[in-house]
Amino acid sequence: MAVATFIENDYGTATAWKLIYNAWWFELVMVGLGASFIMSIYKYKLWRKEKWALLTFHLAFIVILLGAGITRYASYGGIMRVREGASSNIIISDNNYLHIHLSNGKTTKTLKKKLEFSPISNNNFNIDSEFEGTPISISYKNFIADAVPQIENNSENGKPMIEMIVSAGNGRETVFLEKGEIEAIGAHQHKIGFDVEAEDVINITENDGNFKIQSPRNLSAFVMATETASTIKKDSLQDIQLRTLYRDGDASFVPLAYYPKGEIKIVSASEKPKDNDEQKDDALIVNVAVGDNKMEITLLYREGFLPTTHDVNFNDITVTLSYGAEPITTPFSIYLEDFQLERYPGSTSPSSYASEVKVIDGDKEIPHRIFMNNVLDYKGFRFFQASYDTDELGTVLAVNHDALGTNVTYIGYFLMMIGMFFTLFGKSSRFTLINKKLKTLKLKSTALVLLLLTFSNTVFSQNESQKPNINLELVKQLEVDNQHAELFWTFNGARSRWTYKTNEYACF
Numbered sequence: 001m002a003v004a005t006f007i008e009n010d011y012g013t014a015t016a017w018k019l020i021y022n023a024w025w026f027e028l029v030m031v032g033l034g035a036s037f038i039m040s041i042y043k044y045k046l047w048r049k050e051k052w053a054l055l056t057f058h059l060a061f062i063v064i065l066l067g068a069g070i071t072r073y074a075s076y077g078g079i080m081r082v083r084e085g086a087s088s089n090i091i092i093s094d095n096n097y098l099h100i101h102l103s104n105g106k107t108t109k110t111l112k113k114k115l116e117f118s119p120i121s122n123n124n125f126n127i128d129s130e131f132e133g134t135p136i137s138i139s140y141k142n143f144i145a146d147a148v149p150q151i152e153n154n155s156e157n158g159k160p161m162i163e164m165i166v167s168a169g170n171g172r173e174t175v176f177l178e179k180g181e182i183e184a185i186g187a188h189q190h191k192i193g194f195d196v197e198a199e200d201v202i203n204i205t206e207n208d209g210n211f212k213i214q215s216p217r218n219l220s221a222f223v224m225a226t227e228t229a230s231t232i233k234k235d236s237l238q239d240i241q242l243r244t245l246y247r248d249g250d251a252s253f254v255p256l257a258y259y260p261k262g263e264i265k266i267v268s269a270s271e272k273p274k275d276n277d278e279q280k281d282d283a284l285i286v287n288v289a290v291g292d293n294k295m296e297i298t299l300l301y302r303e304g305f306l307p308t309t310h311d312v313n314f315n316d317i318t319v320t321l322s323y324g325a326e327p328i329t330t331p332f333s334i335y336l337e338d339f340q341l342e343r344y345p346g347s348t349s350p351s352s353y354a355s356e357v358k359v360i361d362g363d364k365e366i367p368h369r370i371f372m373n374n375v376l377d378y379k380g381f382r383f384f385q386a387s388y389d390t391d392e393l394g395t396v397l398a399v400n401h402d403a404l405g406t407n408v409t410y411i412g413y414f415l416m417m418i419g420m421f422f423t424l425f426g427k428s429s430r431f432t433l434i435n436k437k438l439k440t441l442k443l444k445s446t447a448l449v450l451l452l453l454t455f456s457n458t459v460f461s462q463n464e465s466q467k468p469n470i471n472l473e474l475v476k477q478l479e480v481d482n483q484h485a486e487l488f489w490t491f492n493g494a495r496s497r498w499t500y501k502t503n504e505y506a507c508f
Contacts, residue, residue: 012276015118022116027072034065053426057419060412067409075402078328079304079386083394087335087360090187091328091399092306098284098299099309100138101320102131115323117143117284131317137289138321146270147283147300149176151262158261162194162204166253171390173281175253175308176264177204182311189309190251196313202248204240206258213240220247266298278303284323290314299323304396330381330399332361339388339395353388355395370397382406 001020008016020026037058041047046055078093100111109131117123127138151163160179165172168186175183177194182201184191191201202215213219219232222245232238232246242255266283270276281300288295293314299321301307307324338356343349354371359378368376376383386398424431 011118011120014116014276015120018116018118018121030065030068034062037062053419053422055419056415057423060415060419062412063415064409064412067405067407067412069405070408071402071405075400075405076328077398077400077402078325080334080383080397080399081304081389081394082334082336082355082357082397083389084336084339087333089330089333091330092304093325093328095326096301096324097326098127098138098286099320099322099326100127100136101309102136103318103320104132104316107132115284117282119143119145131290134291134317135289136319137287139287139289140284141287141296142266142283142285144266144268144283144285145276146268146280147266148269148280149174150265150267151176151259152265153259154261155263158259158263160194160206161259161262161264162206162255163257163259164192164253164255166192166251168251176262179206180313182309184309184311185253186251187306188249188251190248192253193311196311198311202246204255209258211240211242211255211258212237213246214238215248217248221245222247264298286321288312288319288321290317290319297321301325331379332359334358334383334397335360335365336395337367339392341388341392353385353395355385355397357395370395 004016004020007019041055041058044051044054046052046058076093076095078091080088080091082088095114096116098113098115102109102111109129111127111129113125113127115125123140123143125140127136129136151161152158162177164175164177166175166183166185167173168188168190175185175192177183177192179195182191182193182196182198191198193201193203195205196203200216202213202219205212205214213232214237215232215234218234221230221232221240222228223230223241224243224245225241232240240255242257245252245254266285269280276282279302281302284299284301286297286299288297291314295312295314297310297312299307299310301322301324303325305325306327307322309320309322312319312321335358336355337358339353340356341353342351344351352372354369357368357370357376359366359368359376361378366378370376370383370385372385374385380401380403382400382402384398384400385395387396388394389396426432
């Protein structure tokens with residue numbers, strides 16, 4: 001996990017997940033960790049009463065690992081995009097899949113494979129199948145992060161193609177249609193083709209540089225050069241001009257340029273592997289073989305959006321390819337009444353944002369406010385406020401369906417708290433034993449200090465109270481009576497002279 005941190009820092013989150021967290025050996029490590037906890041329980045007989053605290057601790061880790069396993073294998077999640085005044089019941093999955101749909105007009109077959117790609121790992125894969133006796137093979141050729149298409153015109157291997165800008169409410173993107181291809185755009189899968197024979201497709205044809213269009217529905221057209229508007233009648237073949245805006249419901253497209261011998265070169269716009277821009281498409285290039293026919297197909301996708309499909313005709317077999325997230329339908333809808341965004345004073349940086357939503361489940365409508373620390377829980381789904389659309393008219397909600405795994409993990413956390421409490425404060429815990437020893441040492445230290453203080457005071461008191469012993473009998477024997485003392489003064493003059501002489505001698 002420490003290595004995964006460095007990989008994520010240098011190569012991005014997706015690479016860390018592919019190389020570490022989603023690796024089979026990482027799962028084996030977690031299983032081994034759980035097995036070691038179980039073995040420790042039996043080895044040290046933790047079921048004994050005096051070791052119940054440690055038993056609870058070990059059981060907590062086992063339950064947490066069990067909850068993590070449920071989350072890994074039984075849960076799913078993604079994001080839900082909802083515009084103001086609209087509702088949605090579609091979750092865009094976190095996982096990416098390669099979808100393959102085969103059809104010959106009578107029979108269909110669908111293949112799906114979960115795939116992850118990284119700039120520093122082995123991304124090779126191969127899918128082999130058969131359809132109505134015809135062998136089908138799809139294999140990996142290249143993966144390009146932050147893919148930017150470049151057109152090389154008059155290429156030796158070039159093919160006729162049209163460059164178009166398409167939009168379906170989630171921003172604009174550039175699409176390159178080769179002759180014979182069909183592109184599906186938007187949530188309603190509006191199909192646009194270049195010189196194809198298919199039903200329910202807006203078909204653009206070219207003949208000597210002249211373009212015509214035929215649509216199964218009425219289209220509104222706006223010529224940018226002359227700023228004139230018109231209508232394309234359904235099922236009618238009409239002349240068109242490049243750089244004309246066409247609108248089909250909530251989708252619009254503009255044919256920009258035509259390349260008679262164009263070849264698409266996909267290059268990466270990111271300087272470093274970790275600089276993967278979420279606002280740019282990544283590209284998966286695959287080799288498709290149907291019988292003896294082979295073709296190289298480039299599939300563009302973007303995290304957090306449903307992918308566009310790519311149709312290719314191989315004689316009487318149509319192969320439809322797409323790579324990216326898949327839609328997950330919820331049993332209820334989320335209606336966005338209002339998206340609220342607040343900014344820091346004097347700044348364009350958002351300080352907080354929230355979504356006023358309603359849960360529509362049959363006849364029930366449940367209002368709720370979702371913001372950073374306030375989630376919506378309903379029927380096992382949990383909705384978080386994750387982001388918002390760039391025009392601030394739509395919200396992006398992170399969705400998780402993992403009620404069982406979450407509850408099991410919470411039980412593990414609860415057991416861990418109980419185990420920690422009794423490990424620290426239980427009667428037979430080592431912490432309690434050490435605490436008792438410390439208290440005993442503290443009492444002994446206190447007694448020793450008191451003893452020393454008492455002894456010192458006693459010695460000091462003895463020294464202070466000690467007085468000199470005077471022998472009164474001896475004093476009485478040495479006492480001089482008054483008569484004898486008066487005789488002393490008769491020698492006063494002689495004593496004075498002797499004293500003078502003595503001082504004189506001393507001075508000399």
